[in-house]
Amino acid sequence: MDGLNRRGALKAGGILGAAGAFTLVAPTVRAQPWTWSPQGSVAGSGSGVDPMTVWDPEADQLVAGLIDRGEVPRVNELLRTWTTNGQALPAGLPSDLRDFMEYARRLPQWADQAALTTAIEFNKKRGLYLGVLYGFASGMMSTVIPREARSVYYSKGGHDLKDRISKTAKLGYDIGSNNAYAADGEMVVTCVKTRLVHAAVRHLLPQSPHWVQSADESIPISQNDIMVTWHSLPTTVMKHLTNWKVPIPHHESEAFLHSWQVAAHLLGVRDEYIPKSWPDANSQSAQVLDPILAATPEGAKLADRLLGLGANIDFAILSKPVLGAFTRFLLGDKIADGLAIPREPVWDPLLQVAWGPFIAVREGLLSAVPPMSDPYWLLDEFLRKAALTYLAELRLPISIELPTMNRDM
Ligand code: HEM
Incomplete structure (x- = not known):
């Protein structure tokens, strides 16, 4: 296999840069063999070959x-x-x-x-x-x-x-x-x-x-x-x-x-x-x-840049710490800790306690009575602006192009 040979040649030839120092251990093969049945697929049948x-x-x-x-x-x-x-x-x-x-x-x-x-x-x-x-x-x-x-x-x-x-x-x-x-x-x-x-x-x-x-x-x-x-x-x-x-x-x-x-x-x-x-x-x-799911040095850098995007929209409500707290809320402590996202004394508990009732109020399943009304507006503002952060990255027209080279490191 061409890729395999090239990889072996590069490694043996010592062309490797300092990037090696960053490498964390990640699983190379499945912990368990591939068992997902093609009967659960839109095809309804198949070879069952491991998609890896x-x-x-x-x-x-x-x-x-x-x-x-x-x-x-x-x-x-x-x-x-x-x-x-x-x-x-x-x-x-x-x-x-x-x-x-x-x-x-x-x-x-x-x-x-x-x-x-x-x-x-x-x-x-x-x-x-x-x-x-x-x-x-x-x-x-x-x-x-x-x-x-x-x-x-x-x-x-x-x-x-x-x-x-x-x-x-x-x-x-x-x-x-x-x-x-x-x-x-x-x-x-x-x-x-x-x-x-x-x-x-x-x-x-x-x-x-x-x-x-x-x-x-x-x-x-x-x-x-x-x-x-x-x-x-x-x-x-x-x-x-x-x-x-x-x-x-x-x-x-x-x-x-x-x-x-x-x-x-x-x-x-x-x-x-x-x-x-x-x-x-x-x-x-x-x-x-x-x-x-596991943190890598490369992923941590990408995550850090992603968390910085909100500040362009609203520095106060979409600061890195707030978006970090939201990430912790969505993806859990293991992932947030792996990405070195600091704990937030105000936002972490607020999201844990108030997000469920906030959604229930938004969906008309619960009415916002004090003391719920204050967090409601704060979270509503957050929801709107956070969605906007993502959409703001969408500067049309966008043309998806075939690359001809790798990143210039
Ligand atoms: C490019 C979506 C899976 C790695 C892209 C692009 C889109 C996209 C829209 C074009 C945008 C661009 O040029 O940057 C998706 C979707 C996926 C998927 C919807 C699965 C449902 C993956 C996976 C990997 C991957 C599994 C790697 C393991 C990349 C890379 C590029 C790319 C490296 C090129 C970035 C560049 O150098 O310009 N993907 N992708 N993608 N994707 Fe994916």
């Missing part, structure tokens, strides 16, 4: 060729004009890329248009909670997914976190936008471009001595890794909404799941790994996500 050993061969080979032949700048220029789902691909693309994209942009046979429409309604209704949860539950969680943190840190986008966040935010925005998967929406375009970017990263990162030194794998972004990150998005968001007792009708919750199932398919995940229901998603998440 599966990448995206069609896209990977194609994009590696584009990079090696120096065709990426031209492709990026052409793809900048491809922005909406229903739009024809631009003329002039290499024919193998065009063929692949025509195939990759098709919605799966099992896509359910009615459910996708319901998902849009759900996103509209719950935009505020979704904004804050994508940003501070999923976003912060991504910094304690060791493989993702390292890939992001050492890839080209790692040097400009703000830019990277705005691009990832675009996916959260597109999936929640009015026409997500419709002809005038952008979700299909975003997913297909992201699939190509991930293929580029698989080719490039094994050439980074810094990544090679810190990584516990030879090729990044396996199908397992994509599902890990996927669970940090919809599965985690739905877990919090459920814990907060936000009333969500069954068909809306199913529709939200469906919109993310379609996204996983378009990102190149095999149907046999895409959970068919929330219980199946939760059981897969318990196997792939929960056991691997």
Whole structure:
């Protein structure tokens, strides 16, 4: 395997930099063998092969060729004009890329248009909670997914976190936008471009001595890794909404799941790994996500920058300490301590005690009577501004581009 050889050669050749000094130990293999059954997937059956050993061969080979032949700048220029789902691909693309994209942009046979429409309604209704949860539950969680943190840190986008966040935010925005998967929406375009970017990263990162030194794998972004990150998005968001007792009708919750199932398919995940229901998603998440969460030096740096973003919106209510307390509240002490987030004597207990009643009041399930009314307004202000922080990173137009190199360290 090329990646493996290159990794061995780099290590043996002593090309490794000081980055090695940072490396913390992370699990290299599963603690338990892969047992999640494809019967719990949208495909309903499958080989049962461990997704940690599966990448995206069609896209990977194609994009590696584009990079090696120096065709990426031209492709990026052409793809900048491809922005909406229903739009024809631009003329002039290499024919193998065009063929692949025509195939990759098709919605799966099992896509359910009615459910996708319901998902849009759900996103509209719950935009505020979704904004804050994508940003501070999923976003912060991504910094304690060791493989993702390292890939992001050492890839080209790692040097400009703000830019990277705005691009990832675009996916959260597109999936929640009015026409997500419709002809005038952008979700299909975003997913297909992201699939190509991930293929580029698989080719490039094994050439980074810094990544090679810190990584516990030879090729990044396996199908397992994509599902890990996927669970940090919809599965985690739905877990919090459920814990907060936000009333969500069954068909809306199913529709939200469906919109993310379609996204996983378009990102190149095999149907046999895409959970068919929330219980199946939760059981897969318990196997792939929960056991691997751990702080790394790279993740801690990314988290620190993420916590600093709020100050641009409102220094007082979105200061690093307040966002840190919210992260601790959402993700727990183990993760917060791992990221060296200080404890907050006021906000930690306030969130623990008042968040549940605050949501109940917002949802009309409880009336705000003193002494609840003061924390209510404070938390409401926080909720609105925190969601805005995340959306403010979304400076349109954003163009997702294939990288041609790793981060310049
Ligand atoms: C790029 C989303 C999984 C690592 C991107 C981009 C998006 C995205 C929208 C393009 C934005 C950009 O260019 O920065 C997602 C989603 C995932 C997922 C929705 C799963 C559901 C992963 C995983 C890893 C990863 C599992 C690593 C283990 C990266 C890297 C880039 C990238 C390194 C390129 C950053 C750069 O250098 O520009 N991803 N991603 N992603 N993703 Fe993912």
